[in-house]
Amino acid sequence: MIGAGVTPIAHAPVDWYAIAPEIALFAAAILIVVLRSVARHDPKVHQASMLIAIAGVAASALFTGVQWAFVHSNGPYQAMSGLVAVDGFGVFVKSVILGATLLALLLSGGYLRREHLESPEYFALMLCSATGMMLMASANDLITIFLSLEILSIALYVLAAFDRRRLSSQEAGLKYFLLGSFSSAVFLYGIALVYGATGTTRLSGIAQFLAKIVLLHDGVLFVGLALLLVGLGFKVAAAPFHMWTPDVYQGAPTPVTAFMAAATKAAAFAAVLRIFVGAFRLYDVDWRPAVFGLAVLSLLVGSIAAVVQTDVKRMLAYQSISHAGYVLIGVQAATDKGTSAALFYVCTYAVMATGAFAIVMLVARRGDDRHELTDYRGLASARPVLAGLLTLFLLAQAGVPLTGGFVAKLSVFSAAIDVGQYWLALVGMLAAVIGAFVYLRIVLAMYAPPDDEAAPEGPRIVVDAGTGVALTIAAGAIVFLGVVPGIVLDFAHAATQLLAR
Amino acid sequence: MSALAYPDHITATYYLVLAAILFTIGAVGLLVRKNTLVMFMCIELMLNAANLTFVSFANALNDISGQVIVFFTLVVAAAEVAVGLAIIVAIFRRRQSVNADDVDLLKG
């Protein structure tokens, strides 16, 4: 019996629907681990776990779809006493993450077999990481964001170092781990300071607090906000917090690189948008110049550094920094239009980055080490379809019309112009010109005749079924996004409108 | 900051300043030490500085949630230790060294 005066502990109502997509992914991950421990050395486990992983993604997509239907008719809401938000914004980012996860899983199957790395844990880790990203997309609380950041990162540290035989993979893992946890610590300290200044970690609570009260001493809040920007800037690979990116992208197994580039960016940008454009919108006069600086630096550093590279994987890694800069242009606008432009960009980037890294993965062949520009010479005559696809993805990244990349760049630029940020748009265009030069180098190399005196022809490039499917999806998507972008743009627009505040 | 001059009782400010100092020590330690294990310990120090900040603010604000956060952070830190040590050990096996400056295969 509960005595008088002792109130029973109130259980927060758990709205399982709100986190059903995440649960589906995580359940699949656990299932894989269980299966692995039950059937230890059965070679079929590897195959089975890939199927389980894909089924998990499908189930998660189903739940996400249900959420969208609900949000669309009933409007956004907050669940779990405000820890997570169920809204259109979250649904959009989750769709991107699920799509990127699916593509990465499809790429991984053949890759792991080629590198003799088959192990079910790989898929479990990828699903764990995706769970963290999904949670991040719907987080409405700084602590939820921190936890999901850690869930996604810890799994990624292991994935980056997954190729135990390759020193560069281990090095990538170590670097990512040390710098990632460093930035996480900074991020956490930032949360602590914001909590101290506002008395809450709920994003909606912070927004309400800031709307009601004007802080006389806002130093703690601002320092906290700056530290949050550092933590997230690290995850989205924005300069000057970008230095891990080329090394880790280059060293990590290529499907993991694709996953990191596509999905992690999407999740981290979701957090950036929720925190800055959502909770701290009132203070946009103060944070916009900082984001402006990050955007300009990312655009320039990413594209300029890529010029001197001869390693294609590294080039693409540097370019991913400048792509982060383009998304930051949308963030910096701090308007609904900017937000939906950023969302669209993230979506497009996920597709074109995954596609490009998929070809890089194939060209690298066994050992995952043929990334030099010279390895691409003659690709067009040897494998015209692969060369054509890579050309498509690179042109899309360069922003050529009729690809998604063009529409994406156009929408972030126009968001910037709308708020009078001509300079930012200008720098963006300059970066696009330099970027185009980099992509052109790769394309020209592919269409050049193969080097005669170069190392003897490597083994034949083998395209397995999963990679083939992934490439088809990515190519279709990038053209779709370029030719009829209206559907996704509308989705992004509606998603922004259905943002739980 | 008059409390600094006449420390008749310990205010939250003391804890916060201590936490900031710990955080800075951790950050600087990460930058100057070469041993990856020590670097990793510095990160732990930073996390704990953040924890101290949370607790102090929770106490000052009279709000329980700040203290609850600490538990989450501890769990996260533990998970990071597990993964981090595994990576460091894996590298140590190959290189027989935990010196961070030896790891520079990827650069440029």
Added chain:
Amino acid sequence: MSARNLLDLAWVIPALPALGAVVLLLVGKRIGEPKAGWLATALMALSFVASVVAFFALRSLPPDARSNVSQGFTWIQAGTFRVNFRFLVDPLSSTMTLFVTGVGTLIHLYAVGYMHGDERFSRFFAYMNLFAASMLVLVLGSSFLLTFMGWEGVGLCSYLLISFWFERNSAAVAGKKAFITNRVGDFGFMLAMFLIFQKVGTLDYSALGALPKLPQSAVTAIALLLFLGAMGKSAQLPLHIWLPDAMEGPTPVSALIHAATMVTAGVFLLVRAHVFFDLSNHAGTVVAWVGAITALYAATVALAQNDIKRVLAYSTISQLGYMFLAVGVGAYSAAIFHMITHAFFKALLFLGAGSVIHGMHDEQDMRRMGGLRKYMPITAGTFIVGWLAIAGIFPFAGFWSKDEILAKAWVSHSYALWAVGAAGALITAFYMTRQVWLVFYGPERWRDDAGLVQGSGDAHEGDEVNVGGAHGGSAPHESPWTMYLPLVALALLSVAGGFIDLPFTNQKLNVLDRWLELPEPTTVSHFSTGLVLSTVALVLGVVGILVGVAVYRNGLRRDGTDPGVERLGGFAGVLQNAYYLDAGLARFVSGPVTAFARFLSDGVDRAGIDGAVNGIAAGARAGGGTLRRVQTGLVRNYALGIALGTVLLLLYVATRVSF
């Protein structure tokens, strides 16, 4: 079916070649030679038929209603920003489609013969079709953005086609150069679009009719930025450097893209957006002068070139200069008129040159030619027609259009512009005569390879490709019918093309003028003034030819030197190297940059710095080199980077907070 219904089907015009491109890219290899070429040509011909139908449908409408925007779909919609995928058919775009598809068909036909035996035959036609489709989108687009799409598309095809023979290093380099130079221009176009969107609120051409009141500075800025775009695509000083090198592409490419159609896109753009030039006080003057100087500059450079295609390339730059001169003085329909006649005779000349190169087994140096009229009579005959047309001899097409431009310059009281243009016309007649005599008349220098003195020649001698090598054995031969049929057709057009716009306003013979209905400079056109001006122009042309014949009647001197070039003395070298503009630009751009690069490190790879393009690349490379050195690979340095970034952010925060 009413005329408007028909015009709504305008999308068919670009769709046909686009279809061809898709089919050929996918299954071109299986279709094989020559069917792939015929397919491409047939689709172009169909597209031409569609353009003709559209033209007549448009003509059946009353003059004030001759503008039809087809119902399309909304391509991009983001908030207030919306881009419609619609096609605009009006007299201007209809005229452009007619000549793009018409000339395009002939060049496709020609290429079937020219590209015979090339291992990537079908790929070539896929690109050509893709190019035509893009060009038609450019022309028919109903908004700046759609035009820009086509603009980028033709650019892309242009690089693909220039570097089509990428086995040659020079071809790949030329492709890159074209790419970068055009990017500079595109940059201007993009900025112009953003400004227009900001100030006008839409990118649709329909809005240009009723512009809101804009400040003079904005109008001029838009006009000049558009001109910057046009300069890149239409090779005006100083962004012309890519065009001569672009001659590395197969000859039909040079004819189609770098003479007849793509390079005129800049002129088209300015005419399309002429409102901004009408409203601006000074933009027109800038355009006219850049055009005039380019016209004179390129004509003089053409004097001393030895490569048969390079002469024509510089001649193209020069003729484009005339078109911009016309745009600058507000004579828009004169610009379009010259664009059309130029397309006829320049395509003719290029294809003729291609025929010569083909017949001479890939020889391009005019010093190794001579007396060819006996061996390739049809090529020679048609080439001579082209020569008379470009020299402005009555009654060939070039006479009417060039005369009209000069007359319009005169009546708008720009006498200095007129003088520059007239001087250019004189030089044009001279260098074209030189070309005709060196190639088709005089001794047959190709018989003795030793007759050539090396060294004093072309600056790009090293780049020149001589695939055929020894051709002493077999005599030159006439080309197959697929090649000379287009030549004949184009020759007829070069004779008669001028009659679409005769300068007799009272007899209503100025058909093109009245059809286009573009604004004209205030014409106080006295018939006598016109007559005098025409006579002067004609006399200049004749004088140029006579002098040319006098100098070159015996071809080269016996020792192989060029009698005309010799007379220029030290200046010849200047001309041969195009006033060292290319190299100078390289030095100008790359000088400070390399100094900077050396200051930063000596590890930067400077081996490739030999052109303006590489100068720009060096800038980025130097920056990249620095970044590369920062990227030490040491994890602690990266952490330091993050820490420094954090400190910077905190410093910024310190300026914001109130303690």
